[in-house]
Amino acid sequence: MNPIDALFQRLRSQQRKAFIPFFTAGDPDLETTAKLAHEVARHGASLIEIGFPYSDPIADGAVIQASYTRALNKGLTIDQIFALVRQLVQQGPFKGGEVPLAGMVSYSLVHHRGPDNFLAQAAEAGLSGVIVPDLPIEEAAELARLATARDVKLIQLVTPTTPRDRATRIARMSTGFLYCVSVVGITGERQELPAELLDQLCWLRTQTDLPLCVGFGVSKPEHVRMLKPAVDGVIVGSAIVRRWEQIGTKPIDAIVREIGDHVELLSNALAE
Amino acid sequence: MNPIDALFQRLRSQQRKAFIPFFTAGDPDLETTAKLAHEVARHGASLIEIGFPYSDPIADGAVIQASYTRALNKGLTIDQIFALVRQLVQQGPFKGGEVPLAGMVSYSLVHHRGPDNFLAQAAEAGLSGVIVPDLPIEEAAELARLATARDVKLIQLVTPTTPRDRATRIARMSTGFLYCVSVVGITGERQELPAELLDQLCWLRTQTDLPLCVGFGVSKPEHVRMLKPAVDGVIVGSAIVRRWEQIGTKPIDAIVREIGDHVELLSNALAE
Amino acid sequence: MPSTTEKVPDQHGHFGPYGGRYVPETLMHALRQLTEQYDHARDDPEFQKQFDYYMRHYVGRPSPLYFAERLTKEAGGARIYLKREDLNHTGAHKINNCIGQALLTRRMGKPRVIAETGAGQHGVATATAAALFGLKCQVYMGAEDVRRQKLNVFKMKALGSEVISVESGSRTLRDAINEAMRDWMATVAHTHYIIGSVVGPHPFPAMVRDFQSIIGTETKQQCHDQLGRLPDVVVACVGGGSNSAGMFFPFIADRDVELIGVEAGGRGAQAGDHASTLSYGQPGVLHGSLSYVLQDADGQTANVHSVSAGLDYPGVGPEHSYWKDTRRVRYTNVSDAEALEGFARCSKLEGILPALETAHAIVEGMRVAKQRSHDDIVVICFSGRGDKDCFEVARLLGENIEG
Amino acid sequence: MPSTTEKVPDQHGHFGPYGGRYVPETLMHALRQLTEQYDHARDDPEFQKQFDYYMRHYVGRPSPLYFAERLTKEAGGARIYLKREDLNHTGAHKINNCIGQALLTRRMGKPRVIAETGAGQHGVATATAAALFGLKCQVYMGAEDVRRQKLNVFKMKALGSEVISVESGSRTLRDAINEAMRDWMATVAHTHYIIGSVVGPHPFPAMVRDFQSIIGTETKQQCHDQLGRLPDVVVACVGGGSNSAGMFFPFIADRDVELIGVEAGGRGAQAGDHASTLSYGQPGVLHGSLSYVLQDADGQTANVHSVSAGLDYPGVGPEHSYWKDTRRVRYTNVSDAEALEGFARCSKLEGILPALETAHAIVEGMRVAKQRSHDDIVVICFSGRGDKDCFEVARLLGENIEG
Numbered sequence A, B: 001m002n003p004i005d006a007l008f009q010r011l012r013s014q015q016r017k018a019f020i021p022f023f024t025a026g027d028p029d030l031e032t033t034a035k036l037a038h039e040v041a042r043h044g045a046s047l048i049e050i051g052f053p054y055s056d057p058i059a060d061g062a063v064i065q066a067s068y069t070r071a072l073n074k075g076l077t078i079d080q081i082f083a084l085v086r087q088l089v090q091q092g093p094f095k096g097g098e099v100p101l102a103g104m105v106s107y108s109l110v111h112h113r114g115p116d117n118f119l120a121q122a123a124e125a126g127l128s129g130v131i132v133p134d135l136p137i138e139e140a141a142e143l144a145r146l147a148t149a150r151d152v153k154l155i156q157l158v159t160p161t162t163p164r165d166r167a168t169r170i171a172r173m174s175t176g177f178l179y180c181v182s183v184v185g186i187t188g189e190r191q192e193l194p195a196e197l198l199d200q201l202c203w204l205r206t207q208t209d210l211p212l213c214v215g216f217g218v219s220k221p222e223h224v225r226m227l228k229p230a231v232d233g234v235i236v237g238s239a240i241v242r243r244w245e246q247i248g249t250k251p252i253d254a255i256v257r258e259i260g261d262h263v264e265l266l267s268n269a270l271a272e
Numbered sequence C, D: 001m002p003s004t005t006e007k008v009p010d011q012h013g014h015f016g017p018y019g020g021r022y023v024p025e026t027l028m029h030a031l032r033q034l035t036e037q038y039d040h041a042r043d044d045p046e047f048q049k050q051f052d053y054y055m056r057h058y059v060g061r062p063s064p065l066y067f068a069e070r071l072t073k074e075a076g077g078a079r080i081y082l083k084r085e086d087l088n089h090t091g092a093h094k095i096n097n098c099i100g101q102a103l104l105t106r107r108m109g110k111p112r113v114i115a116e117t118g119a120g121q122h123g124v125a126t127a128t129a130a131a132l133f134g135l136k137c138q139v140y141m142g143a144e145d146v147r148r149q150k151l152n153v154f155k156m157k158a159l160g161s162e163v164i165s166v167e168s169g170s171r172t173l174r175d176a177i178n179e180a181m182r183d184w185m186a187t188v189a190h191t192h193y194i195i196g197s198v199v200g201p202h203p204f205p206a207m208v209r210d211f212q213s214i215i216g217t218e219t220k221q222q223c224h225d226q227l228g229r230l231p232d233v234v235v236a237c238v239g240g241g242s243n244s245a246g247m248f249f250p251f252i253a254d255r256d257v258e259l260i261g262v263e264a265g266g267r268g269a270q271a272g273d274h275a276s277t278l279s280y281g282q283p284g285v286l287h288g289s290l291s292y293v294l295q296d297a298d299g300q301t302a303n304v305h306s307v308s309a310g311l312d313y314p315g316v317g318p319e320h321s322y323w324k325d326t327r328r329v330r331y332t333n334v335s336d337a338e339a340l341e342g343f344a345r346c347s348k349l350e351g352i353l354p355a356l357e358t359a360h361a362i363v364e365g366m367r368v369a370k371q372r373s374h375d376d377i378v379v380i381c382f383s384g385r386g387d388k389d390c391f392e393v394a395r396l397l398g399e400n401i402e403g
């Protein structure tokens, strides 16, 4: 069984929720990214989303784009990311898929490498799923077919502007879980979560058995507490990634610890 | 009899030619202009043309315009020029009109003061004639009438491009003498005098009894010698005026003397 | 009072008491030749055809008569229409005249043209026409202006013209004109002098007006086609007076059409603070013709000021003096500050950056429109685009946009 | 090989394998709405009438098809005609699209538009259309470009728009597009994003092409009226590909008309030295659609270079990719040095300063003309005027004309 499916089966049976941190591969460097993975796993991460830096990420917010730029400016390559994944899954909680790893990657990069080639390498390295945020279902059929063949989950997104019939179709195509975007717009921290989101989540429950995980704009324990009853997991990205803006003014290890603490704070809120 | 008419009568009877220097009133200052008048009279000037500085002299060359600009920048006024003339004609060779004074003045200035007013003041001050280089015969009838009434000579110009029938009409309207422009173009020094000029002068002789004086571009004894047989006088302007460009690098008196020497050189060539 | 519809100028170039030829004898022959050649050309259908051809295919005419809906709303009165000379090739009305005179130069068989220029607009237009017809071109420009207007100097050079920096006098437009006249006196046999406005000795005022009359002629036709009637008011800015003369002339006989010329009010009515020749000047002689002029007590040309380089001239075309005295055209002025405000309003409301010259006309046009009913029609001659003025406007707003 | 005259794009915006929508789900709803609204508008005679009205009265269309006699002589072969988009309001073809999309925005009842801009041309055109229709407008511009293009920044502000300096990524056009997309994701309910070329997700490539097709449609009509037949060759420069798409599209079914797209050859064929996407790139995804793109070995967008800011883009419209693969259009390129030479030649011979983008098309047009007989006709899309490029050209020639 794919580790992501296994994870949610396990969590559901325990009536627990998934806490899913996101960070960029190679920001500030690959060694630190590996450290960070262990740190967040230690502090309650159930699944980790690893961002593949891309030069022109229209689907991501300014915080994540800046992080991508920092990583690319150091010459990061996709092969290095796969190598990182390969190394991670040989140790600790990543070994055997206890804490699965998913890649967040622009279709520009997937297309360039060739979809099947990309998926083959991702699977071989040890990624259990991929999120391709700029590939709507109209263009996704082929990649979905290939992903199924390779047992890589292709996690689709729904947003508050997605009409209901379309959301149903997206849910039908998604595997692993359904990524529910919490706000109109791009990733970034928000002060509040919109009430309609809860309605949408309730409705989605009636449409699909897939786990529902909410991301975009989640940064505080209050957010997590508010969401908890309606979701199977929460995804936290920008709130983590932006900590790397401090690099140069703070030691790397201190930042890694800070992120670990923040993850613990949020995952505790989810586990309360 | 008007001093200019008297002058040419006298010269003709002596078979001599008029040497007519031109300089700007008030460049470098009025005191020096007065000195210069005496200096050139002492060195052979038969008649002096005094330039009235004007801000936009399209009829004059760059050397004379620069001189006008210098004088105007010091705040020179027309009343001051008339006062200078008034002062000059009370002394030495200017008293009694032995060396007549003529004004060279743009019609812009004449028009502004009112033509009759201007002529009245010019006559009162002691100018025997005026040259208005930007007033062709088509526009000159009124001024000619007023000048005749005030016994001020209105000296007209012909140029190498003036057709013969037109030259005849100009000669008919001119009084005092006929100002023959030697080259196509504006005042300024030239290396040579055009041969056609001599032809034109010969032909003009058959058309008018007025004295013929040649100006524009005369600067060297050779010019004067070449012209002598065909003319009643030569006019020298830029070659004199440009000496004032040295001001600041040479004492004023030295420049006055230089001009005197140059005038002597040229007037001697004419008297040879 | 003479009727303004009588044929002016007369054969000597007199518009009533104005105009004429106040130039050195050296130029008289050339001016007579030019007058003759121009008279022939004007009556020659082949010449007209050529002129029309280049106006249409090269300059991009007819320029639209555009209903300025938002300016109209803002003014809250008469409907405002803009005659879009800014859409012409090189961005202003200047090119109409330059093409006309360049064609005439070719017809006269002269291989060279010269021109004067202030801020550089007429210089660029002349360089353009010279390139088009393969004429050698030299442009006289005051040294001060050369320094301030590097972009236009670059353009003239790129178009193959030589720019001659004039160091005499005030080192600005006036001196460039003086210097160009001087050049012409020496080169008249093979050179034509393309004067940039309805100024200078006869036949220039009439000739430039005729070439620019395509503005008014088109406007009249467009009013007829688009509105079914004549406009009530026509407004244009007046520097030397060419865009206004070209706009007004075809309407002169239509006595019901009110014509308004707008001069540069500058900083105020004091001598040296404005360039409102017709408002504050008096008849005088400048640059070869008799017309209103701004002079000091002695008759020396006065210093003038305007935020707009193209209006910053102490003279004006003689026909305007005639129209002023005969009351056919009313002349008024608009200050620097008002013009800048007009620039901002027109940009924000219509999406058209006006030349600062044009901004003067816009201000007056809106003022007049405000006082009239929505049934009335005010046409503003939109003489040029404002790209050239952005640097100056920014400077006045305290922004540095250069370099 | 599919026939190029088949109806493309299909309902998902696919031009053969190209185009589509590679955007976040957040935008999908807005893009579907936009597609629907645009489809209605396109078929609505009232909308067409409005578009035509503003094209005629505001933009100044039709732009002339001008016989370039001296360029023709210089090339010494086929007759060269220039389609004068430089005479449009704001000086290039960009305004056609901006007016179209601004009208659509008004029709959709949205009060705000955003746009991206590189050198500032599309930003100024968008700010212009926004001013005209009273829309709030914010323009995203890379911080580097804001610094280099102060004049255009000033113009946008004067037109009432806000310019947002983008500090992310390479701080140039690419990043401005990314940032604009992001804004749009958050504001799509009341904001329309006016993309400046035939790029981006469906329906933009088709919609922009349609608005720009007025170029080719007019050209065809003018060829008919002036020449009595179709041209033999049509040449246009290709940045994002909008002026070329607008020019080519109406000729696609006329298989006897040779169509040539000219990309920026820059300093040479090495990666990073040019912007010849179709010549040297490969299919990939950028800014929401699948098309040829310049990428590095990993699929990251490559650095590109061109002397011309408007061609300096690593992508190209998907329909061009389709036309390339189906061989309906031939794509070639012209180097920086050649383009500068073309700029100089056109300026000196025709009195028209071309935009550096346009200069690329001129060079290729003359090259082709040279190889053909005088009976043949080459039409060059004269996409814009060169005023904006004078500073850069002067800098390259070692002259300082700023300040």
Ligand SMILES: Cc1ncc(COP(=O)(O)O)c(C=O)c1O
Pocket: C092, C093, C121, C122, C196, C197, C198, C237, C238, C239, C240, C241, C242, C243, C244, C309, C310, C311, C355, C357, C358, C383, C384, C385
């Ligand atoms: C756009 C524009 N309007 C008006 C003028 C004023 O000239 P005129 O009064 O001759 O039309 C100029 C002169 O440069 C100009 O560039």
Ligand SMILES: Cc1ncc(COP(=O)(O)O)c(C=O)c1O
Pocket: D092, D093, D094, D121, D122, D196, D197, D198, D237, D238, D239, D240, D241, D242, D243, D244, D309, D310, D311, D355, D357, D358, D383, D384, D385
């Ligand atoms: C004058 C001009 N031509 C061409 C282009 C290239 O764009 P496109 O290929 O979309 O026509 C631009 C872009 O700014 C431009 O300004």
